[in-house]
Amino acid sequence: MRSRRALAGAAAGLAAGLALLAAAAAPRHQQPATQADDEGRRVYDKWCAGCHGEDGRGDGPGAGPVLPKPRDFTRALYQVRTTATGEIPTDADIRHVVDEGMPGTSMPAWKTTLSGGEREAVVRYLKSFSSAFATAPTALRFGRNPGGGRAAVDSGGALYRRIECWKCHGEAGRGDGRSAPTLKDDFGNPIRATDLTQNWTFNGGASVEDIYRVLRTGLDGTPMPSFSDLIEGNIITDDDLWRVATYVRSLSPEEPPRVRDVVSAARIEGSLPAGPDDSAWARADGYYFPLVGQVIVKPRWFAPTVSGVWVQALHNGQALALRVTWHDPSQSPDTSWNVWRGRITRSMTSDDSVPADTTSPLPDRLAVQFPARVPRGMERPYFLMGSAEQPVYLWQWESEPRAAAEGLARGVGQFEPLAGAADTLASAAVYDHGEWRVQLVRALATADSANQLQFVPGRAIPMAIFAWDGSNGETGTRMSVGSWVAIYLGEPARAGTYLWPLLAMLSTGGLGLVVIVRAQRSAGSSKQPSDTADSEAV
Ligand code: HEC
Ligand code: HEC
Known part of the structure; x- marks a missing residue:
């Protein structure tokens, strides 16, 4: 996959930098010195030690404030195996994970960077x-x-409920099961029950075969168990377990979502959707935008919950309706996540100062950012909520108290709500099994054109999205951020006429994400689905 390779390359770049650092460090791992070992050591020191450490203890300078941590090889703990739980892997297993990397973690794929001989x-x-x-x-x-086919998916779904996968992964598979807030790995770090609707983040791979393998072997060192004992105990058959894997695969789309630069808001006649679950949304195109942890200004955040949002938009010439959908395993504030919040905050202590208070209620939050007015050329305010000279116009929605407000921001955390009657934004939200669906509606033209963006059909208008998960301790600058993209309100008859400004803007598309991803790399690295950083943007 194009994008996965791009990220692997990027991580390899980081590793190269780290290897330079590591080269300065002292004692070498003690080793019988055969020629083959020399080659292995050379490759390891150059490409792996930066994260996994000189002595393989998972403590390289690039280990940084990320989860999961790079593996400590002295423990011989391997997740991607064809051997029973608790066993060491085969050579082919290790080779497989070195070739393919571990999607959803900072472990890169090496098959395009290293030769076959080097990997061996x-x-x-x-x-x-x-x-x-x-x-x-x-x-x-x-x-x-x-x-x-379909029958296997159905019977796999019934087994998913019967063998209680949902206790951790949730009824719809979005990682929101009852046990999810309590889970930690063998080293005491909090660990997410994987969102099974995003197979591009599966550590062991995305296919039915990959999923089946994980179900047979478990992911050692994590709460994800092996289910081989159910087969040995004649509780289910091997075919049954394949059906569970088939069901899990069916929860994700055929292909990982494509990252695009423009949301097209189609013009419709009549009234806009009444709420986020209005059937009209089923007919509107959806656009996926990756979000990453905010690591540019302090306090930074390397363990964000929200890794992407889906955006849909419709307008009727009078008003614009936006529907933003994202996965978040908790409807914050939710006290059952307080233990999680304490753990994740402590696990991230190596980064910035930790807030002493990890229990005061924090809501979930979404912000949709626009420039204060439609830009004439290509200039846009600073993507991280503008600046004193160039403010941005923001829509900010919160889960508790559930409401949306309009305002201006002059820099991150500098939100000034527009007072009273000037607030013309309507919102409605649904939380459903680990998913937020929020609809925001505003008139295209408003009275306060000094403070509020006036939407114009036929022009590409910059837009960016940020999200916070209160149960993950996210507030202020601890958040998920996206780069500038654009929204384009369609016109009924003359579609296409205004393509030029759009194309001009697109030629710089994704630039924001480059900035973010670069900053992330130099600041360490982060657990991100590798496909969310699209190659166009990197
Ligand atoms: C950017 C940091 C980084 C670099 C560079 C890196 N790794 Fe990793 N690696 C990780 C992380 C993080 C994990 C643990 C992922 C997890 O636990 O889900 C990991 C896990 C592994 C595992 C365990 C696989 C399993 O089945 O559990 C192997 C093997 C591995 N890395 C080999 C390598 C080799 C070989 C290199 C160099 C060619 C390398 N790594 C370079 C971050 C890195
Ligand atoms: C006790 C809680 C728990 C139960 C029960 C559980 N899982 Fe998991 N599962 C986890 C955790 C935690 C992870 C994440 C491990 C990681 O990130 O390394 C995970 C990961 C996964 C993954 C991703 C694998 C990968 O390659 O990253 C799949 C698929 C999965 N589980 C499927 C299932 C299915 C199907 C069942 C029921 C048959 C099940 N799980 C039962 C906790 C659980």
Whole structure:
């Protein structure tokens, strides 16, 4: 996949930088010096030690404030295996994960950066970090996918409920199960029950075969169990487990969402949708925008909940309706997440000063940002909520008390609401099994043109989106941020006439994300779905 490769390359760049750092450090890992080992060590020191540490203990300078942490190889704990839970992996297993990386974490794929010989040598070298590899492992015998189409999905879904995957992953698979706020890995770090509707973030891969393998072997070191014992105990059959994997695969789209630069708001006749679940939205195009942790200004945030939003827009010549949908496993404030919030805050302490208070209620929040007026040329305010000289015009929605407000911002956290009657924004929201759907509506033209953006059909208008998960301790600058994209309100008859300004703006599209991703890289790295950083933007 194009974008995944781009991110791997980017991470490799980071690793190269870190390797320089690491090269300055002192004692070497003790090793019998054969030629093959020398090659493995050379590759490891150059490309891996920056994160995994000189001695393989997972403590390289690039380990930084990220979750999950780079693996400590001295523990011989491997997740992506064809062997039973608790077992060491086969050489082919390690080779597979080195080739493909671990999507959804900062572990890059190496198949395009390193030669086959280099990857083979580094696998041998990794094994030398632990004596557990003295005995040879045995791979489990995997059955074959029995297929079965729609019926397999249905029966897999019934099993998903029966064997209680939902307790962690939630009824709709969005990582919002009852146990989700309590989960931690073997090292005491909080860990998310994966959102099963986003298979491009699965550590072990996105396919039915990859999912089946994880169900057979578990993800050692995490609460994700192995289900091989259900087969051995004749509680379910191997075919059943394939059906569960088929069901899980069906929760994600065929392809990962494409990242685009422009939301097209189609013009409709008559009234706009009455709320976020109005059937009219089913016919409107959806656009996916990745968000990343805010790491530019302090306090920075490397463990954001919201990794992307879907945006839809419609207008009727009088008003604009926007529907923003995103996944968040809690409807904040929710006290059952207080323990999680304390843990995640402590796990991130290596970054900035930690707030002492991790229990006062914080809402979920969404901000939609526009320039204060439609720009004439290409200039746009600073993407992170403007500046003193060039403010931005913001829509800010909160879950508690549930309301939206309009305002101006002059820099991050400098939100000034527009007073009383000047507030012309209407909002409606639905929280449903780990998903927020929020509709925002405003008249295209308003009386206060000095403070409020006046929407004009036929022009590309810059727009950016930010999100906060209160249950994850997100407030102020601890948030998910997106770069400038554009919204384009369609016109009934003359569509196409105004393409030029749009194309001009697009030629700089994605620039914002480049800035963010660069800053992230130099500040460390972050657990992000690798596909969310599209190659156009990197
Ligand atoms: C940018 C940081 C980074 C770099 C560079 C990096 N890794 Fe990793 N690696 C990680 C993280 C983070 C994990 C743990 C992911 C998890 O636990 O989900 C990991 C996990 C692994 C694992 C465990 C796989 C499993 O099945 O559990 C292997 C093997 C591995 N890395 C090999 C390598 C090798 C070899 C290199 C160099 C060629 C390398 N890594 C470079 C971050 C990095
Ligand atoms: C006790 C809680 C718990 C239960 C029960 C559970 N899981 Fe998980 N699962 C997790 C956690 C935590 C992770 C994330 C591990 C990580 O990020 O390394 C996970 C990860 C996954 C993944 C992603 C794998 C990958 O490659 O990253 C899939 C798919 C999955 N689970 C499916 C299931 C299915 C299907 C069931 C029921 C048969 C199930 N899980 C039961 C906690 C659970």
